Amino acid sequence: MQGTMLYGPRDIRLEDRPEPKITKPTDAILRLSATCICGSDLWSYRGIQSIAQPTPMGHEYCGIVEEVGKEVNNIKPGQFVVGSFATSDNTCVICRDGYQSSCVQREFMSTAQAPFLRVPSADGTLVATNDLPPKGFLPSLLATSDVLGTGWFAADAANVKPGKTVLVVGDGAVGLLGVLSAKQMGAERIIVMSRHPSRQKLARKFGATDIVTERGDEGVARIKELTKGIGADSVLECVGTQESMMQAIQSTRPGGYLSYVGVPHGVELNGEQLFFAHVHLHGGPAPVRRYLPELIQLVLNEKINPGKVFDLTLPIDQVAEGYRAMDERRAIKTLLRP
Amino acid sequence: MQGTMLYGPRDIRLEDRPEPKITKPTDAILRLSATCICGSDLWSYRGIQSIAQPTPMGHEYCGIVEEVGKEVNNIKPGQFVVGSFATSDNTCVICRDGYQSSCVQREFMSTAQAPFLRVPSADGTLVATNDLPPKGFLPSLLATSDVLGTGWFAADAANVKPGKTVLVVGDGAVGLLGVLSAKQMGAERIIVMSRHPSRQKLARKFGATDIVTERGDEGVARIKELTKGIGADSVLECVGTQESMMQAIQSTRPGGYLSYVGVPHGVELNGEQLFFAHVHLHGGPAPVRRYLPELIQLVLNEKINPGKVFDLTLPIDQVAEGYRAMDERRAIKTLLRP
Numbered sequence: 001m002q003g004t005m006l007y008g009p010r011d012i013r014l015e016d017r018p019e020p021k022i023t024k025p026t027d028a029i030l031r032l033s034a035t036c037i038c039g040s041d042l043w044s045y046r047g048i049q050s051i052a053q054p055t056p057m058g059h060e061y062c063g064i065v066e067e068v069g070k071e072v073n074n075i076k077p078g079q080f081v082v083g084s085f086a087t088s089d090n091t092c093v094i095c096r097d098g099y100q101s102s103c104v105q106r107e108f109m110s111t112a113q114a115p116f117l118r119v120p121s122a123d124g125t126l127v128a129t130n131d132l133p134p135k136g137f138l139p140s141l142l143a144t145s146d147v148l149g150t151g152w153f154a155a156d157a158a159n160v161k162p163g164k165t166v167l168v169v170g171d172g173a174v175g176l177l178g179v180l181s182a183k184q185m186g187a188e189r190i191i192v193m194s195r196h197p198s199r200q201k202l203a204r205k206f207g208a209t210d211i212v213t214e215r216g217d218e219g220v221a222r223i224k225e226l227t228k229g230i231g232a233d234s235v236l237e238c239v240g241t242q243e244s245m246m247q248a249i250q251s252t253r254p255g256g257y258l259s260y261v262g263v264p265h266g267v268e269l270n271g272e273q274l275f276f277a278h279v280h281l282h283g284g285p286a287p288v289r290r291y292l293p294e295l296i297q298l299v300l301n302e303k304i305n306p307g308k309v310f311d312l313t314l315p316i317d318q319v320a321e322g323y324r325a326m327d328e329r330r331a332i333k334t335l336l337r338p
Numbered sequence: 339m340q341g342t343m344l345y346g347p348r349d350i351r352l353e354d355r356p357e358p359k360i361t362k363p364t365d366a367i368l369r370l371s372a373t374c375i376c377g378s379d380l381w382s383y384r385g386i387q388s389i390a391q392p393t394p395m396g397h398e399y400c401g402i403v404e405e406v407g408k409e410v411n412n413i414k415p416g417q418f419v420v421g422s423f424a425t426s427d428n429t430c431v432i433c434r435d436g437y438q439s440s441c442v443q444r445e446f447m448s449t450a451q452a453p454f455l456r457v458p459s460a461d462g463t464l465v466a467t468n469d470l471p472p473k474g475f476l477p478s479l480l481a482t483s484d485v486l487g488t489g490w491f492a493a494d495a496a497n498v499k500p501g502k503t504v505l506v507v508g509d510g511a512v513g514l515l516g517v518l519s520a521k522q523m524g525a526e527r528i529i530v531m532s533r534h535p536s537r538q539k540l541a542r543k544f545g546a547t548d549i550v551t552e553r554g555d556e557g558v559a560r561i562k563e564l565t566k567g568i569g570a571d572s573v574l575e576c577v578g579t580q581e582s583m584m585q586a587i588q589s590t591r592p593g594g595y596l597s598y599v600g601v602p603h604g605v606e607l608n609g610e611q612l613f614f615a616h617v618h619l620h621g622g623p624a625p626v627r628r629y630l631p632e633l634i635q636l637v638l639n640e641k642i643n644p645g646k647v648f649d650l651t652l653p654i655d656q657v658a659e660g661y662r663a664m665d666e667r668r669a670i671k672t673l674l675r676p
Contacts, residue, residue: 093568230431254437264612274621275601276622280620
């Protein structure tokens with residue numbers, strides 16, 4: 001099969017790769033219906049995060065089960081499934097507490113930009129739908145696999161509740177779906193920091209009430225102006241840089257909640273500053289598996305349409321163009337048809 | 339009157355100071371019944387935190403109201419009161435949310451190691467008892483002013499609940515009262531990191547079930563051993579150094595809760611490490627005022643005896659010896675009689 005490999009900064013190639021096989025009795029093999037490129041893939045694509053060798057790419061996926069290992073009991077060939085970017089047994093004490101992305105058996109998926117995919121711990125990682133979903137649902141179902149699950153965790157970890165004032169730092173696909181999630185959770189006011197008209201438009205469609213274009217100290221001052229001088233109740237940090245994290249901390253009210261859901265790159269938090277900010281801080285790899293059943297249901301019931309973040313769809317043989325479009329901000333997020 | 343001043347590293351002097359007067363109509367003047375030395379006073383006493391000029395000391399206090407300003411309505415002369423180390427109006431939106439130590443009118447108390455004290459925002463800062471308490475209650479009532487309130491916040495911010503496994507990092511007075519607080523909140527297992535026999539003994543009296551003497555990586559390994567390999571549900575960081583904070587983060591289970599209640603000194607948190615630790619982090623100056631009514635009641639009903647942390651009592655003219663004894667770890671905490 002043809003799978004996606006990163007060879008170095010901005011060097012994405014589709015090349016012959018061995019078709020995945022069952023290697024453990026708890027594995028499943030999927031024929032993917034859709035996969036995509038993640039904002040986090042751009043860290044290594046841009047060379048900000050270095051790679052030691054040519055590396056397969058992709059961790060968001062949904063598709064049809066082709067084959068399962070002998071110890072897979074719940075997932076059956078022929079089912080349509082969505083899985084998380086982090087595998088989980090969904091039975092260990094950490095999973096039972098809802099932190100499946102830190103499961104004792106966790107593996108991070110990394111070969112999903114391809115037509116076939118091996119998924120470890122299939123019973124605990126994958127969620128099947130009752131029926132094969134109509135094709136029109138594929139983008140939104142694919143979104144639940146990571147980008148929506150991550151935005152949802154961001155809102156949940158930032159304690160978004162009915163009536164609250166929420167700030168979303170970052171207008172990438174995760175930030176935009178953080179807006180959608182905050183809206184679903186009943187936030188009254190949703191402020192987004194964004195400078196891109198097309199993203200602002202989608203943010204408003206998802207429920208944003210205010211757009212702030214200023215950054216840094218000016219951005220913080222503007223947020224304070226909008227929140228009676230004290231800051232937002234819930235702040236979702238969806239970028240992962242030092243600047244965005246500082247902006248987020250300074251924009252959170254004392255006693256408020258700040259979540260961060262992208263792997264931080266070069267972020268150092270000063271203990272004393274955090275202490276006097278008086279915020280609740282929670283983040284990490286989103287435990288998407290916790291939310292998958294609910295999110296899939298919301299999609300199938302047409303309550304939400306997170307697939308709107310895919311503003312570019314390409315056949316997988318144009319994967320390199322998919323990366324370029326996101327790198328150059330011509331696309332918010334690229335869906336790939338395997 | 340004679341008030342305590344710090345002139346430089348290990349140079350504490352009692353010297354003539356003007357008696358405090360009402361300067362704002364919301365002030366009260368107290369004749370202190372008891373005051374004490376805080377672990378946090380040792381940062382500047384030891385020169386780790388530098389001072390620009392001779393500085394008055396003390397922020398823990400209880401006593402009798404001598405006089406109140408014209409706009410003080412709830413607090414009356416003759417009442418016995420306890421107040422927080424941070425003043426608060428107790429009416430602003432941040433106070434109403436329970437974060438009085440970040441009140442928009444907050445001032446940090448700093449002249450309490452003296453016989454008389456001016457307390458700003460008296461109505462919102464002080465809590466009066468119905469009657470004058472018997473003298474035997476003074477140490478425990480004094481403790482509610484900061485050290486118990488801070489230990490209580492540490493346990494609350496670390497989400498201590500019935501049945502949980504709690505780790506307390508630090509065996510100073512705050513850590514010891516973190517143990518007492520966790521016990522009151524129903525923790526099943528309370529592990530304390532301590533190397534000092536007298537502190538271990540008090541920790542056990544307050545409810546500790548396990549003592550760990552190892553530190554650093556060995557300490558973390560020992561905590562993991564005691565918690566089925568995953569870490570504690572709730573971790574109270576009661577020291578404020580880089581080493582203790584790292585130990586605390588690494589000892590918290592994924593999805594668990596970590597609180598930190600001492601001003602961090604030289605602490606830098608790596609964003610990526612914190613991300614993958616997957617913990618909830620909350621801390622800051624303890625909103626003691628939120629808890630004062632409940633804590634005072636627990637003391638007066640003899641449910642708790644936090645005053646046991648005072649293992650040295652001196653008249654205030656021996657304040658310098660009080661600092662020395664704590665600096666040299668001959669005393670856990672020194673109570674001063676004004």
